[in-house]
Amino acid sequence: MTVSPEEAEERKRAIYDGLxxxxxxxxxxxxxxxxxxxxxxxxxxxxxxxxTKRTSQQLVREFLQSCPMEGYSNTYxxxxxxxxxxxxxxxxxxIGMLDFANWxxxxxxxxxxxxx
Numbered sequence: 001m002t003v004s005p006e007e008a009e010e011r012k013r014a015i016y017d018g019l020x021x022x023x024x025x026x027x028x029x030x031x032x033x034x035x036x037x038x039x040x041x042x043x044x045x046x047x048x049x050x051x052t053k054r055t056s057q058q059l060v061r062e063f064l065q066s067c068p069m070e071g072y073s074n075t076y077x078x079x080x081x082x083x084x085x086x087x088x089x090x091x092x093x094x095i096g097m098l099d100f101a102n103w104x105x106x107x108x109x110x111x112x113x114x115x116x
Contacts (some may be wrong), residue, residue: 048088056084
């Protein structure tokens with residue numbers, strides 16, 4: 001349904017007149033001409049997922065549930081979340097940390113050592 005510019009302006013004025021004084025002040029501050037009461041709503045923020053289609057929250061929860069409770073602390077949990085977010089966001093710093101951790105774990109296994 002196409003609306004004429006006059007009809008659109010009439011509707012805009014009716015919406016403006018129906019607003020509270022506080023909301024009118026906001027419209028006046030941004031400028032009545034710039035205000036568009038008919039604009040489309042913005043899309044929600046993209047929810048980042050890893051290649052397995054899990055969110056960071058799902059990954060962290062799954063990981064922490066698989067860990068023994070005696071080794072867990074709040075600092076440990078924050079570290080897990082920090083790494084998870086860095087890896088999902090493809091941050092080079094965290095990718096480097098992951099690569100090093102994998103390499104170091106393999107080194108310990110090759111030499112028959114245990115990590116403490």
